[in-house]
Each structure stands twice: as C-alpha cells, then as structure tokens.
Amino acid sequence: MSANNVDNKVDAIETVNILNGARNFFFVVAIVGLLCTLGIMVLSFMGRISGSAGDYTFNCSSSKTSCGGGNCALPEEKTPNQPQDDKNASEQTQETKPEKKAEKKQDIASEEENAQKEKADSKTSSDESEKQAQDLSDEIDKAAEEIDSQAAEAVEQLDKLETGQTTDSIEEKAVEKAAKTSEMELEANLPDELSSEEQMKGEEEAPQPAWQLSFEKAEVILNLSNGVVFFSLLFFAMTCMMSTCVSVSANLGGMSKITSAVLFAGAAVVFFFPWQIPFSELYIAGAMYLPKDIAVFEKIASLSWIDVIIGSLRYAGLWLLVFVLAVFAQINACTWKKQVSKRMGLISG
Numbered sequence: 001m002s003a004n005n006v007d008n009k010v011d012a013i014e015t016v017n018i019l020n021g022a023r024n025f026f027f028v029v030a031i032v033g034l035l036c037t038l039g040i041m042v043l044s045f046m047g048r049i050s051g052s053a054g055d056y057t058f059n060c061s062s063s064k065t066s067c068g069g070g071n072c073a074l075p076e077e078k079t080p081n082q083p084q085d086d087k088n089a090s091e092q093t094q095e096t097k098p099e100k101k102a103e104k105k106q107d108i109a110s111e112e113e114n115a116q117k118e119k120a121d122s123k124t125s126s127d128e129s130e131k132q133a134q135d136l137s138d139e140i141d142k143a144a145e146e147i148d149s150q151a152a153e154a155v156e157q158l159d160k161l162e163t164g165q166t167t168d169s170i171e172e173k174a175v176e177k178a179a180k181t182s183e184m185e186l187e188a189n190l191p192d193e194l195s196s197e198e199q200m201k202g203e204e205e206a207p208q209p210a211w212q213l214s215f216e217k218a219e220v221i222l223n224l225s226n227g228v229v230f231f232s233l234l235f236f237a238m239t240c241m242m243s244t245c246v247s248v249s250a251n252l253g254g255m256s257k258i259t260s261a262v263l264f265a266g267a268a269v270v271f272f273f274p275w276q277i278p279f280s281e282l283y284i285a286g287a288m289y290l291p292k293d294i295a296v297f298e299k300i301a302s303l304s305w306i307d308v309i310i311g312s313l314r315y316a317g318l319w320l321l322v323f324v325l326a327v328f329a330q331i332n333a334c335t336w337k338k339q340v341s342k343r344m345g346l347i348s349g
Contacts, residue, residue, distance in 0.1 A: 011250075012246055013340075015246050016252070019242055019243045023239040024330075026233075026235045027326065027330045030229050030232035033225045033228040033229035034229055034319065034326075036225040037225045037226065037288075037289050037319070038319060040218050041289055041315065043213055044294045044295065044296075044297050048211070048213055049218050049294060050215065147179050150179075151176075151179055215294065218291075222294070229288075230272060230273070233269045233272055233326065237266050237329075240258065240329060241262050243333065243336070247340070252340045252343065253343050254340055254343075257332045257335045258333065258336040260328075261329045261330075264325045265326070268326045271318060276290070287318035289319075293315070
C-alpha cells in the first residue's frame with residue numbers, strides 16, 4: 001500500500017467520524033421534535049388545549065399572494081379594461097370612508113349605551129334579590145314569634161289545669177310537635193331562589209379542572225417543533241449522502257448499509273414534508289401537523305368509521321412511518337460505521 005493510499009484512508013476515517021457525530025446529533029434532535037409534535041396532538045385528543053384554530057392563517061412571504069384559512073391564492077390576471085375599473089373602485093372607496101367612520105362611531109356609542117343599561121339592570125336585579133331575601137327573613141322571624149307566643153299560651157293554660165303531671169307532659173309534647181311541624185312547613189314554603197344560591201356556592205367551591213394549554217402556546221410549540229424536525233431530517237439525510245460519497249471515493253466498503261440509510265432518510269424527509277399546503281386541492285398530505293389540525297379531534301364523534309380510519313392513517317400512520325424510517329436509517333448508518341471500522345482495523349471483531 002502506497003503512502004498516498006494510507007493518507008487517503010486516514011483522511012476518510014476522520015471524515016467518517018465527523019459525519020457520524022453530526023448524523024447522531026441530527027437524529028436525536030429530529031426524534032425529540034417528533035415526540036413534541038406527538039405530545040401536542042395527544043393533549044388535543046385529551047381535551048387539554050383551550051381555544052380554537054379559527055383565527056389560524058398561513059403567513060405568506062410575498063405580497064402578491066392573498067392568504068386565508070391556511071391556503072394561499074394568486075390574484076387574478078388583469079385585463080386591459082381593469083385599470084379604469086380600479087380607479088372607479090378607489091373613488092367609491094374614498095367616498096364611503098367618511099360614512100363608514102360615522103357608522104363606526106354610532107356603533108361604539110350604541111355599545112356603550114347597551115353596556116350602561118346592562119349594568120343598571122344587573123344592579124336593579126341584585127337589589128330586588130336582596131329585598132326578597134330580607135322580606136323572607138322578616139316573615140320567618142314573625143312566624144317564629146307567633147309560634148313562641150302560642151307555645152307560651154299553651155303552657156299557661158296547662159298550668160291552670162288541675163289535672164295530673166301526666167296530662168301536662170302529654171300536652172307539652174303535643175305543643176312541641178306542632179311547633180316543629182310549623183317550622184317544617186315554613187322551610188318547605190321557601191322559594192327556590194335560596195336553593196339556587198346555595199347551588200351556585202357549591203359550584204364555586206367545586207375543584208377546578210386539570211390544567212390546560214392555551215392554543216397560542218400550543219401553536220408556537222408545534223411550529224417550532226415542525227421546523228426543527230424538518231431541517232434535522234434534511235441534514236440527517238445529507239450526512240448519510242456525504243458518508244456514501246466518502247465510502248465510494250476511499251473504497252471503505254459497506255455500500256449496501258449506507259445506501260439503504262440514504263434511502264430511508266430521504267423517504268423520511270419526503271413523508272414529513274407538508275404536501276397539503278402546496279397541493280391543497282389534491283388528497284396529498286404529509287406527517288407534519290399544522291396548527292389548524294389541533295382541533296381535528298373535536299369532530300370525531302360526528303364522523304363515520306371510514307373517515308375515522310382515514311384520519312387515523314393520516315394523523316398517526318404517517319407520523320409512525322416517519323419515525324420508523326428515521327430509526328432504520330440510523331441503524332443502517334451505525335452498522336456501516338462498524339463495518340468500516342472493522343475493515344480498517346480500528347476495532348476488533
């Protein structure tokens with residue numbers, strides 16, 4: 001073996017070691033990002049994300065496109081007669097601007113009046129409820145006083161009687177029973193307002209539900225995770241391809257393993273890419289979860305079993321496919337590294 005070949009082999013081994021470290025780093029980052037995206041969808045399935053995706057809009061970089069609801073559409077082509085139409089439209093919009101401002105002012109004033117009316121109505125209703133409660137308490141006090149007076153009169157009449165102690169005790173028990181029955185009747189005749197107030201207090205004292213993640217935070221986490229996963233998988237595939245080039249140029253061997261690693265990594269990138277954005281009219285989608293997909297589990301109850309199967313393949317099958325492809329690519333790349341090290345005598349076995 002000549003000196004040049006030895007130098008080439010040493011350089012190739014150093015390059016392989018560098019690429020191996022970079023590949024391992026990008027693989028770990030991609031797996032962590034995939035788990036983060038899956039965690040957001042699991043929280044959505046469990047109902048732990050508050051809010052909705054109604055305000056979601058896909059941000060376009062160019063000003064020539066109009067966006068809305070996650071789709072971007074190009075403007076229509078202008079005809080020769082359209083400049084005049086545009087001028088007329090601009091004049092009409094300038095004329096209608098003061099009218100719109102006046103309407104906005106009227107709407108604001110009406111909203112303020114409605115708010116003041118609602119406050120006054122709430123105050124009057126609270127005052128009426130307090131008055132009713134006071135009246136009820138006064139009636140209860142009066143009834144209790146009447147019962148006490150009747151009981152005192154009955155005791156006096158019993159004292160005047162010349163009968164024995166047995167009759168006195170029997171009549172006293174009868175008086176106590178009558179007092180208890182009257183109190184029970186008063187409690188039964190109370191309106192339902194007091195019971196409703198007690199129910200409201202019980203609901204306020206009830207324990208609050210488990211913690212929930214706001215939709216804005218879930219959207220931020222999902223977008224960051226998607227970017228990290230996509231670029232990590234892309235660089236992961238690039239390191240595998242560069243390892244293939246090094247193996248071919250330096251004749252390191254193990255081409256079957258590193259070639260399969262390149263194919264698996266490239267397939268993971270392709271299946272993760274959000275094809276539903278550029279091809280929204282076609283039935284093509286990628287494993288990347290978009291913010292508008294967070295609320296997809298709210299419609300499961302109204303779907304048929306066929307739609308449920310298709311949705312499961314879309315939201316669970318594609319993610320699992322990307323995960324498995326990335327793992328297989330890493331396994332093949334690691335076996336290639338071991339074969340190269342054994343062939344060069346760096347490790348025994």
